[in-house]
Structures are given as structure tokens and as C-alpha cells.
Amino acid sequence: MKYVAIIRQVPDGESKIKVDGGRVNLEGATLILDQMDEYAVEQIIRLKEAHGGEAVVVAFGPERTEEAMRTALAMGADRGVLITAEGYVDPVTQAGALAKVLTEEAPDVVFTGGQQADWDSQALGAAVAEALGWPSVTWTTAFELEDGHAKATHDLDEGAEVVRVALPAIFTTQQGLNEPRYPTLPGIMKAKKKEIKKIDAAELGVSGSKVEILEQQIMELERKQKIIDGTKEPAAAAAEIIKLLHEEAKVL
Amino acid sequence: MILVVMDHDGNELRKGALEGVSRARKLAEALGGEVAGLVVGPGAEGVAEKAKDYVSKVYVVSGPDWEAYTAEKWAKAAHAAAEAAGARVVVAPASRTGRSWTARLAVKMDAALLEDTLDSWAEGDKVYATKYSFLNRVLEKQAGTLPAVISVKPNTTPLAEPAGAGAVEPLAVELGELEKKVEVLEKIAETGGKVALTEAEVVVTGGRGMGSAEAFQMIEQFADLLGGAVGATRAVIDAGWRPYAEQVGQTGKTVQPNVYFALAVSGAVQHQAGMNKSKVVVAVNKDPDAPIFKETDYGVVGDVHQVLPAMIEEVKKLKGA
Known part of the structure; x- marks a missing residue:
């Protein structure tokens, strides 16, 4: 079996953010593997440990995303594929490029964060699944493999439900799914040698974004x-x- | 034409549906055309009789295939209705489920997705919206190309008034292979408050300082008294005192009520991301240096086990008056 985690690099929620000229400036901010994506990375490593196979991390983002990807590799993922694009690209456009990479990788199970700590978006997992014609489950709190299917518990607006899903499928994370491990020193050393394949987003047909960010301001009441x-x-x-x-x- | 997907509970339209109608009317004024509605799922026929007072035409998707919600099915129904209506913009509530199926719909329509918007409008051949980002700490303005899918953050928009009777039109939508890949096995009901957390005008959240699961009976009582919903912090969820569905914060739900009570909540950044846009914040904490007091309009430094029972009595007096 093959398992993929789609990850992103975001500013740490604890670090101050500043705005220059109507744009968020991340200079000086601590950038980390999105905490919601940590659950995704942990989950695919656990699946590999329990069932064998390969755990791959995939990302769409600027070059610096490699740092977050190294963290995922240090946790225990096997290799990475990074689609590089600078600046904001909307999730629907990203989904098209990610779907091409996932079609080639052909994983059985994909996990990604339930909400992004920079764009506050919840769309990516479901959008990639739609682009592939795969089912998706959001806000997953429990997951197990069961004869070619997955059984998952996930949160709704009110309450939760248990679903049985045909694979391949995409799941987005929620706190409670697992307790992500910290990278160990040997893990960090090994991660330096693990393969990260970089693909320019333009090569996957990405030209611009359907949504443009015009202006940002700090909003504290x-x-x-x-x-x-x-x-x-x-x-x-x-x-x-x-x-x-x-x-x-x-x-x- | 603008399509608004109208959430309901099987009997009544939810508030989010009427916020969506207000947004859709504003977009229709700028882009031309009328507003059509869609109701999906159990009870949709009955709800359509109410929904038609708000839109020129309401599409109804219902039947045995539409008993249980899945994102795949709801996206398919919305796509079918958007095509039937010739809609260039689809407006939907930014509930958790809404944000899941609208992502799918945007891909189906190859549309710009404007997510969890505070306001939205159209000019020329573009749609614009404001929304929060960076864990609710930044306000940003976005522009999207047409077609577009816009989800409406709860409690941001005036509720629409009825505007005469529109037509009701059943829409037959057949499930494809994809829509059969998710089977709902079991529903787990939410415990605690009777009001949906993200729609509640009053939210009463308890933190680790409550001390025990039993102490939340007091929180429930206070929330019920105010017609509000119960919330909890990550520490409380981790301790197993309350279900995940009640978590407010970065990895939980984002709420924006009229009044937010943070009781024995220290106020970590991750928690603030879920509540820092509440209109009025009230905190009770025995630590005068707790970070929550910086995010507070009205606070009491004191022991929640003494202060909260007294607050409950005061509210009872107020309601009795």
C-alpha cells in the first residue's frame, strides 16, 4: 500500500505577524509544518508501520516548503514531492496540479490538514479528491483500514458519524486522530539524505490563480x-x- | 442567475440560509438575473414551501438517495441546480459541511472559491470578498474570477426578509459511482448544548480550570439559561471531559457569537483563533495574569466554582424580572 500526506509550511501560531504595504510579511516569523498536517504525517507513518508500504509527503508551495517537508521526513516519511510556486495560488488551481502528482503516485490513502493556519482554508483535501474523482472525509478523528475500505469517524457541524469509504480516498485531519511524534536526532540526520523531487507548478499547467489577495491588515479587536x-x-x-x-x- | 444553497433541519430553514439569500440578492443586483434556491435532503419538500418565499425559484433534491449527507452528494446536487439555473455564482453557508462540499463544487465548476467570507460583492466580471486569515488574526480582501462559489461565515450577514412566492421545482439528480463510495454507518449525536455551536449567539466555554467533567453541568446549565451553546478548550477535550465537536480553537471550531464566556480558560493563542472575533468577551479566571484577560471586555478575577453559581442566580433573577 502507499500512503500520502499533503503538507504545508505556515507561520507558527505563537509568532507575531506583521503587515507591510497591505501585505502580510513573514520575514522573521517562525515557519513550521502546519500542526494540522502533523496529524496527517503521523497517520501515514503509522499506516506504513502497521501495514507496510511507502509513506510519501507531497506539497504545493514556495521553495521554502522544503524545510517543513524535511520535518515530515525526519518524523519518518520516506520521500517527498514538492510542487513549487511562489505567491498565493487558490485551492482549486492547486488541486489540479496535486491531482496530477497523485495520479502518478497512485496512493491508496491520502491525509491532509483539516484547516490551514495561514489561509484559514479547509478546502484543499476535498478539492484534490474531487479533481481525482475520489471520495473524501473531513475532520477525521479515528481511522482504520478494513478489507480495501477505510472506516473513519469524523466530525460534522453537530455531532459526528462513522463512515465506510472505498479507497483510494482523501481524509482531512482533526485533533484527536493521533498524537504526532517528535522527530528524533537520527531521524533528522536520515531526513537530510531522503529524496525530495521538485516540480515547477507551471510544468503541471498552473498559470496564475482564480483568486487574488488584494489587501491584508492586522485585525485585532x-x-x-x-x-x-x-x-x-x-x-x-x-x-x-x-x-x-x-x-x-x-x-x- | 445566482444560486443559494439553503441549509435546513428538515423542518425549518437555518439562519445560514437566510444570510445566504441576503448575499445572493446583493450579488444579483450587481451581476443581473434573479436568485434561485436549492434545498436538499430529508424534509426538503416541506422546507421548499418556506424557502420559496425568498427566491424566484427553489429546486428540490430529495428521495431515498438523499437521506444521509455526504460532501460528494451535496456537491453533485448543487452542481446540477447551478446548471439548471444557469448560475454563475453559488452561495452556501460556511458550516463545516458547507466548506467541505463547496470545495468539491468549485472544482466541478472550475470556479474561484471564496471561503468563509464576511462580506461579498461583485463589480464588472469579478467577485470580491473579505475574510479572516492567519488563524483569524488578519483581515483580507480577495478578488475572484467568474464563475465563483462563495461560502458565508455564520453570523456575518443580516437575515433576508421574504419577498413573495417563487416556484418550486423538483430536480432529479442521479448518483454516480463517486457518490456511492461513502456509506454512513452510524451517527453519533452531539452531547451538551441544544444550539449549534457555530450558529449560537451565546457561547459558554469551560477550560481546564473547571477541574472535572462533572463541573461542566454548571456550564450546561448556564448555557441553557442563556439559550447558548457549550464550548470547550483543547485541554478539556484531551482530558476526555467533553466531545471533540465542542472544541473551540485552531483545531476545533471558530465561533463569532454576540457574547462569549471563557470560564477558567487561560486563553492560549490556539484558543483565541477560535473566538477572537466574538462581539463581547467575558472571562472568569482565578489567575489575574491569564492571557485571556487581554482578550476580554468584562472579566472577573476569582474562582469559577464560586463566581459561576452566583452568575447563574443573577441571570435567573434577570429572566424572572
């Missing part, structure tokens, strides 16, 4: 920060806060 000390008289503090919510904020 001003908060009133009216803080009441309720350590001595909790009941009085509770009465005061409910009064403020009712009379001042008018939300109760």
Missing part, C-alpha cells in the same frame, strides 16, 4: 478589559458583571 476583583466577594462580582452585560453591553 479592541477589548474593554473591565476586570472586577472577585476573589473576596464572588457573589458581588457576579452580580456586577451580569449587570454590566445587561445594562452596558446589552447582550443579556
